[in-house]
Amino acid sequence: ETGVTQSPTHLIKTRGQQVTLRCSSQSGHNTVSWYQQALGQGPQFIFQYYREEENGRGNFPPRFSGLQFPNYSSELNVNALELDDSALYLCASSSRTGFTDTQYFGPGTRLTVL
Amino acid sequence: AQKVTQAQTEISVVEKEDVTLDCVYETRDTTYYLFWYKQPPSGELVFLIRRNSFDEQNEISGRYSWNFQKSTSSFNFTITASQVVDSAVYFCALSEANTGFQKLVFGTGTRLLVSP
Numbered sequence A: 001e002t003g004v005t006q007s008p009t010h011l012i013k014t015r016g017q018q019v020t021l022r023c024s025s026q027s028g029h030n031t032v033s034w035y036q037q038a039l040g041q042g043p044q045f046i047f048q049y050y051r052e053e054e055n056g057r058g059n060f061p062p063r064f065s066g067l068q069f070p071n072y073s074s075e076l077n078v079n080a081l082e083l084d085d086s087a088l089y090l091c092a093s094s095s096r097t098g099f100t101d102t103q104y105f106g107p108g109t110r111l112t113v114l
Numbered sequence B: 001a002q003k004v005t006q007a008q009t010e011i012s013v014v015e016k017e018d019v020t021l022d023c024v025y026e027t028r029d030t031t032y033y034l035f036w037y038k039q040p041p042s043g044e045l046v047f048l049i050r051r052n053s054f055d056e057q058n059e060i061s062g063r064y065s066w067n068f069q070k071s072t073s074s075f076n077f078t079i080t081a082s083q084v085v086d087s088a089v090y091f092c093a094l095s096e097a098n099t100g101f102q103k104l105v106f107g108t109g110t111r112l113l114v115s116p
Helices: none
Strands: A005-007 A010-013 A019-024 A031-037 A044-050 A053-057 A064-068 A074-078 A087-094 A109-113 B003-005 B010-014 B019-021 B024-026 B032-039 B046-052 B059-061 B064-069 B074-079 B088-096 B110-115
Touching (some): A005 A087, A010 A019, A019 A109, A031 A074, A044 A064, B010 B019, B032 B074, B046 B059, B046 B064, B046 B074, B074 B088
Parallel strands (some): A010 A109
Antiparallel strands (some): A005 A019, A019 A074, A064 A074, A087 A109, B003 B024, B019 B074, B032 B046, B032 B088, B059 B064, B088 B110
């Protein structure tokens, strides 16, 4: 196990609602990244947080936002949910000592939008 | 632009067979990192290996081995004497060093089914 935890495990929402997903990083890690994995696809990078600031973002609209807290845990918020937001959301933590660092993933949150 | 291609969608083998999972990548950067992750049915991505672009030495870890060839932009993964527990989806991923942040670009994955 990586020590990265995510909550909740599963979530069902309806279109238009808002959702918050949570991630606790591995001890000693200060960087958190979020990925969206649609069924049958590889994970897609949403954004990354380092020292409580977003320092990189993929091709996702502004209704995807996040936070990182002083203890390095993180939240992913999605507003105005759409059916296509149904996916597995994966959080990964790493130690930002350079660009060589390996990202360790949590178990994911499976979001279903009806 | 970065791209990772895993052309094999699904591979089925019988236990004890050897199997190779292919990965081809595209990048304009000279410094980059390649990864393999395993995703069992539980969904968690399990890190297997990281390799930087300056280290083309092949690596072996138990039944697993990796062949990195910059000339063909490939980073293939071989499982020797496969076991049922190896059944999972395997992802190859690329990370460039010049973006200012760590972003993994994944392939679409190869589903490996190992039957008894």
